[in-house]
Amino acid sequence: xxxxxxxxxxxxxxxxxxxxxxxxxxxxxxxxxxxxxxxxxxxxxxxxxxxxxxxxxxxxxxxxxxxxxxxxxxxxxxxxxxxxxxxxxxxxxxxxxxxxxxxxxxxxxxxxxxxxxxxxxxxxxxxxxxxxxxxxxxxxxx
Amino acid sequence: xxxxxxxxxxxxxxxxxxxxxxxxxxxxxxxxxxxxxxxxxxxxxxxxxxxxxxxxxxxxxxxxxxxxxxxxxxxxxxxxxxxxxxxxxxxxxxxxxxxxxxxxxxxxxxxxxxxxxxxxxxxxxxxxxxxxxxxxxxxxxxxxxxxxxxxxxxxxxxxxxxxxxxxxxxxxxxxxxxxxxxxxxxxxxxxxxxxxxxxxxxxxxxxxxxxxxxxxxxxxxxxxxxxxxxxxxxxxxxxxxxxxxxxxxxxxxxxxxxxxxxxxxxxxxxxxxxxxxxxxxxxxxxxxxxxxxxxxxxxxxxxxxxxxxxxxxxxxxxxxxxxxxxxxxxxxxxxxxxxxxxxxxxxxxxxxxxxxxxxxxxxxxxxxxxxxxxxxxxxxxxxxxxxxxxxxxxxxxxx
Ligand code: SF4
Ligand code: SF4
Numbered sequence: 303x304x305x306x307x308x309x310x311x312x313x314x315x316x317x318x319x320x321x322x323x324x325x326x327x328x329x330x331x332x333x334x335x336x337x338x339x340x341x342x343x344x345x346x347x348x349x350x351x352x353x354x355x356x357x358x359x360x361x362x363x364x365x366x367x368x369x370x371x372x373x374x375x376x377x378x379x380x381x382x383x384x385x386x387x388x389x390x391x392x393x394x395x396x397x398x399x400x401x402x403x404x405x406x407x408x409x410x411x412x413x414x415x416x417x418x419x420x421x422x423x424x425x426x427x428x429x430x431x432x433x434x435x436x437x438x439x440x441x442x443x444x
Numbered sequence: 445x446x447x448x449x450x451x452x453x454x455x456x457x458x459x460x461x462x463x464x465x466x467x468x469x470x471x472x473x474x475x476x477x478x479x480x481x482x483x484x485x486x487x488x489x490x491x492x493x494x495x496x497x498x499x500x501x502x503x504x505x506x507x508x509x510x511x512x513x514x515x516x517x518x519x520x521x522x523x524x525x526x527x528x529x530x531x532x533x534x535x536x537x538x539x540x541x542x543x544x545x546x547x548x549x550x551x552x553x554x555x556x557x558x559x560x561x562x563x564x565x566x567x568x569x570x571x572x573x574x575x576x577x578x579x580x581x582x583x584x585x586x587x588x589x590x591x592x593x594x595x596x597x598x599x600x601x602x603x604x605x606x607x608x609x610x611x612x613x614x615x616x617x618x619x620x621x622x623x624x625x626x627x628x629x630x631x632x633x634x635x636x637x638x639x640x641x642x643x644x645x646x647x648x649x650x651x652x653x654x655x656x657x658x659x660x661x662x663x664x665x666x667x668x669x670x671x672x673x674x675x676x677x678x679x680x681x682x683x684x685x686x687x688x689x690x691x692x693x694x695x696x697x698x699x700x701x702x703x704x705x706x707x708x709x710x711x712x713x714x715x716x717x718x719x720x721x722x723x724x725x726x727x728x729x730x731x732x733x734x735x736x737x738x739x740x741x742x743x744x745x746x747x748x749x750x751x752x753x754x755x756x757x758x759x760x761x762x763x764x765x766x767x768x769x770x771x772x773x774x775x776x777x778x779x780x781x782x783x784x785x786x787x788x789x790x791x792x793x794x795x796x797x798x799x800x801x802x803x804x805x806x807x808x809x810x811x812x813x814x815x816x817x818x819x820x821x822x823x824x825x826x827x828x829x830x831x832x833x834x835x836x837x838x839x840x841x842x843x
């Protein structure tokens with residue numbers, strides 16, 4: 303079993319169809335919608351966590367691509383500029399997944415684990431020094 | 445009452461000069477006092493370094509930008525479209541840390557982002573970045589110019605002095621939210637129905653918990669300020685030495701504050717940063733380190749303070765605080781706060797800091813290095829700041 307988070311970009315055409323339902327029906331994948339900005343007949347974005355066997359995952363991704371959905375990993379979507387982070391802790395109360403966390407109560411250093419990040423962007427709004435940044439779909443900073 | 449150990453600051457400075465001084469940070473001092481008692485600790489240790497790094501709204505820059513040609517009596521001044529106060533002499537002005545850039549949407553879309561303001565200008569200047577200076581005057585015979593505009597950097601400024609009316613708060617409240625809506629405060633994001641708590645002090649590392657009666661930190665005390673050298677210039681605004689104290693003499697709420705000043709040209713953006721507080725405004729996050737001379741066993745005792753000795757009251761920022769209702773939801777120690785959860789009304793509530801303990805320690809270490817390297821000498825305060833009526837020599841000392 304694997305669980306991977308992916309960012310899906312739907313074209314106008316793809317946005318109108320029940321692709322995600324098909325995905326779980328045809329390929330035996332469970333999914334969590336982490337975030338969606340999508341409406342019929344418009345381009346849209348969705349962050350999905352896909353859970354299933356490696357085979358099911360690979361075929362599912364193939365299916366999405368065939369249907370005109372662009373796929374990218376969200377691992378690096380949110381990142382931290384360590385020069386700007388001063389380990390204040392403002393971000394800790396909003397991070398829903400413990401991607402931002404104090405592991406060591408001795409030093410009180412704030413760690414960022416990008417593999418736990420679901421790109422909800424809450425920390426990006428809250429961080430007082432803008433140390434938390436988002437990379438757009440084309441790799442630019444937003 | 446007589447002290448058994450008596451050292452002067454001049455003697456400590458002699459030791460710094462001879463490279464014989466013993467300096468430890470406020471965390472190292474905890475164990476030393478526990479192990480050896482405060483009399484032995486006072487004999488062994490000469491200086492304890494403390495630190496704090498947090499958002500300090502009551503901060504700003506006093507700037508003189510040299511006379512222009514022709515001269516201007518600048519009554520309105522902006523830096524990168526952030527207005528500074530121009531109601532002082534011709535080319536002097538005061539740029540407050542919380543001044544927001546003109547045209548900012550503020551909280552019209554709540555919670556506002558507050559991307560740029562006085563704190564950010566201060567950071568940009570210290571970083572050596574170009575900043576657009578704009579000034580307006582009404583024109584006089586001696587100062588005819590009515591407008592001035594120029595890109596400047598900090599080296600073009602005649603004086604750039606950080607001048608902060610209130611920093612280094614001795615203690616602070618723990619914030620919760622009892623309402624059913626998320627609120628965006630200077631104490632961070634507070635979730636509904638007491639779902640989280642925030643606090644804002646470096647506790648055992650914080651300067652005024654290590655000198656709780658302001659016996660060594662006074663007017664003229666030389667300090668680490670934003671990476672450069674600064675001074676305590678007076679007690680801070682709202683300084684309140686007579687709040688309720690515990691059996692170690694530690695205040696359970698706000699209490700003491702310091703006004704500080706220092707040359708921005710020496711500072712380093714690692715220790716001073718503009719801050720955008722969601723839904724609240726802009727501010728300045730600032731690192732300050734203060735050396736405490738261990739002149740007697742009482743100062744050794746005070747510097748042996750640890751997080752379990754320090755308490756703070758919990759307040760509701762959802763309803764009570766904005767309405768000036770003084771109701772508390774309990775008293776907790778910094779040890780509990782730092783553990784990550786506290787109990788309020790039988791319920792476990794996660795706690796998160798707003799003040800950086802991590803950087804506070806780094807500053808205490810940096811200041812220690814400066815003293816050991818003979819780059820930083822201690823000063824005798826010219827005068828003590830407002831004293832507490834609770835203080836008597838050795839009254840609180842247990843060791
Ligand atoms: S809020 Fe920003 S600066 Fe503070 S700990 Fe989080 S990432 Fe670092
Ligand atoms: S975007 Fe920020 S708040 Fe959201 S999961 Fe990632 S680290 Fe946590």
